[in-house]
Every structure is written in C-alpha cells, then in structure tokens.
Amino acid sequence: MKKSYVPDNTDLKILSILMKDAKKTYAEIGKELFISGGTVHVRIKKLMDAGVILNTQLNVDYSKLGYDITAFLGIFLEQSKMYDNVSQQLSEIDEVLEAHYTTGTYSIFAKVISRDTDHLRTIISDKIQQIGGIQRTETFISLHNSLKRPLNMN
DSSP states (O other): OOOOOOOHHHHHHHHHHHHHOOOOOOOHHHHHSSHHHHHHHHHHHHHHHHSSOOOOOOOOOOOTTTOEEEEEEEESHHHHHHHHHHHHHHHSSTTEEEEOOOSSSEEEEEEESSSSSSHHHIIIIIIGGGGEEEEEEEEEEEEEEOOOOOOOOO
C-alpha cells in the first residue's frame, strides 16, 4: 500500500517543471526553485513512494516510426461486469495505447495507433472485436492533434 503523502506547493512546482521537461536535473530544478538538488531528490522520492509519480515515459512521435493513424474506439460491452476481462485483453494488444472505463454512450473509450487504415481495420476486426464481451465498436480517426500538454500545477 502506498504511503499517504500530501504534496505541498513546492512539490507541485517540482511536478510542473518535470511534466514540461523530464530531462531537467535535480540541480537545475533546485536552482529554479531556490532549494538544493538533494531536497528535490528527497521530495521526488516521497512523491514516488506515495504513488503520485507513477513512472517516467518517453514522448515519441509515432508517425516518424510509421504509425500514421491515431484512432479512438468507443467500445460497447455486452455487460458492464465484463470490463475487467475486456480491459485485460485490450492491454495485450500492442497498438492499444489507452483504455478508459467511461460513463455515457460507451463502456470503454480506447486510443489506438496503426500504420494505415488497413492495419487499423485488422486491429479492430481481428483483435479487438474478437474479445469476448465486446458487443460492437465505433471508430473515430484523429485528423490532427492540436493540443497535448501536462496539467499546469502552478
């Protein structure tokens, strides 16, 4: 179980800096906030232990790797109790980047990447729609992502 830790204003500033540029060193962050690099290190460790910081990731431009299509799938489940099983099986499909349990029209809203429309069709028809418990899907292809940013914690 994660320790209970309530981030203070300094922690939020550290998070904001790292979410904008995770390559910044503890010393650079400390200099910006007028605290020592060691203090930054201790605070980040506490945030990790508390589960506030879950992991670190590299932000990749998938289109430069040949994945030109980003699509969102609205997934209808036969029964909502099938969510855990369907979610687990979706996590085994490499091209499914995100899956959200939602209210409203869809049971699950998923983000999928593919090389092209033929690849997307194969992912949907041969992988996703073959998962037991999925009644049907609706697909939305993204034409352009005009905004992707971290939450401003200041």
